[in-house]
Amino acid sequence: MRPEIMALAPYRQGKQAGADAFKLSSNENPFDPLPAVLAALEKTTPVNRYPDATAGRLRDALGARYGVTADQVHVASGSVAILYQLVQAAASVGDEVVYAWRSFEAYPGLVLVAGATGVQVPLTAEGGHDLDAMADAVTDRTRAIIVCTPNNPTGPIITSADFAAFLARIPADVLVILDEAYAEFVTHGDAVDGLAERVYESHPNVVVLRTFSKAYGLAGLRVGYAIGQEKVLDAARATGIPLSVTSAAEVAAIASLEDAAEAELRQRVAVIVERRNTLISALRAQGWDIPESQSNFVWLATGQRTDEVAAAFSAADVIVRPFSGDGIRISVGEHESVEKVLQIAESVVEPLQ
Numbered sequence: 001m002r003p004e005i006m007a008l009a010p011y012r013q014g015k016q017a018g019a020d021a022f023k024l025s026s027n028e029n030p031f032d033p034l035p036a037v038l039a040a041l042e043k044t045t046p047v048n049r050y051p052d053a054t055a056g057r058l059r060d061a062l063g064a065r066y067g068v069t070a071d072q073v074h075v076a077s078g079s080v081a082i083l084y085q086l087v088q089a090a091a092s093v094g095d096e097v098v099y100a101w102r103s104f105e106a107y108p109g110l111v112l113v114a115g116a117t118g119v120q121v122p123l124t125a126e127g128g129h130d131l132d133a134m135a136d137a138v139t140d141r142t143r144a145i146i147v148c149t150p151n152n153p154t155g156p157i158i159t160s161a162d163f164a165a166f167l168a169r170i171p172a173d174v175l176v177i178l179d180e181a182y183a184e185f186v187t188h189g190d191a192v193d194g195l196a197e198r199v200y201e202s203h204p205n206v207v208v209l210r211t212f213s214k215a216y217g218l219a220g221l222r223v224g225y226a227i228g229q230e231k232v233l234d235a236a237r238a239t240g241i242p243l244s245v246t247s248a249a250e251v252a253a254i255a256s257l258e259d260a261a262e263a264e265l266r267q268r269v270a271v272i273v274e275r276r277n278t279l280i281s282a283l284r285a286q287g288w289d290i291p292e293s294q295s296n297f298v299w300l301a302t303g304q305r306t307d308e309v310a311a312a313f314s315a316a317d318v319i320v321r322p323f324s325g326d327g328i329r330i331s332v333g334e335h336e337s338v339e340k341v342l343q344i345a346e347s348v349v350e351p352l353q
């Protein structure tokens with residue numbers, strides 16, 4: 001075995017919750033699947049047959065929605081799979097991949113698996129990307145940059161203007177992966193939206209990633225997508241494992257894009273956004289310094305007290321995602337979970353001041 005792989009911790013999922021617990025550790029959607037999605041799943045291809053290897057119908061639907069060709073759409077079993085494919089395609093031994101830190105916990109591992117070297121650029125004090133420092137970190141060995149907006153786990157967005165200024169500093173042959181897993185929860189008017197702004201056209205080295213796991217509530221089915229230039233996505237298609245997107249995932253995603261389903265989903269997202277804003281204001285009123293989250297989670301900067309504070313949540317049957325020595329990410333979940341989170345947060349806030 002490669003020593004760097006043996007040294008890598010296996011993926012640890014947010015703790016599975018007991019029946020009475022709130023599971024707020026994986027940024028999942030708390031709502032039950034839409035009836036239209038369940039109905040579509042019942043009519044899916046028999047499972048003795050392989051799925052459509054190209055997920056053609058889903059790529060057509062996404063292409064129509066975003067005004068691109070089906071070849072400018074790539075679908076995989078979660079956008080995490082696309083991150084792996086793109087980094088694998090772009091970077092290898094001796095190459096560098098730049099990303100902010102702390103950010104999505106999958107980034108360090110996927111860079112290492114590709115054999116490349118990760119270059120982590122610290123977040124700003126407000127929990128956002130330091131795009132100037134990230135551009136400064138680019139060398140002639142940099143092959144890819146991952147940009148996460150809103151940033152998981154802290155929540156702030158990147159503005160369109162800042163992203164444009166950043167891209168202007170990045171060589172055209174460096175792949176820029178814009179990870180927008182939480183785009184649907186963004187209400188900030190100046191936030192970059194890689195799809196609405198078609199940044200992959202003005203900058204062919206940009207690929208935009210989205211997922212059905214968060215706002216669309218299909219995390220268990222594993223389906224995400226990329227929009228970008230056909231040639232760039234061909235590289236991801238070449239490194240991907242064929243037939244990974246199941247028929248069930250494809251039909252559920254297509255059903256979710258239908259107008260009626262989408263309208264219902266948008267209402268749910270609006271509910272979660274309102275809950276998020278309530279949670280942020282109430283936590284701030286308690287004295288917490290909460291970054292400006294535009295996603296479906298909030299970040300408690302608990303520092304050295306992280307394990308102890310996470311234990312207080314656990315003991316009260318609220319499963320959160322602690323990052324030891326740094327902070328705690330809490331997903332915006334069921335209505336009833338909000339009050340509970342606030343009670344626990346209040347009980348531990350004082351000694352932090």
Ligand SMILES: *Cc1c(COP(=O)(O)O)cnc(C)c1O
Nearest residue numbers: 078079080104152181211213224
């Ligand atoms: C959840 C998440 C993803 C994608 O999840 P999939 O379920 O693999 O689509 C990608 N990036 C970030 C930052 C995420 O938080």
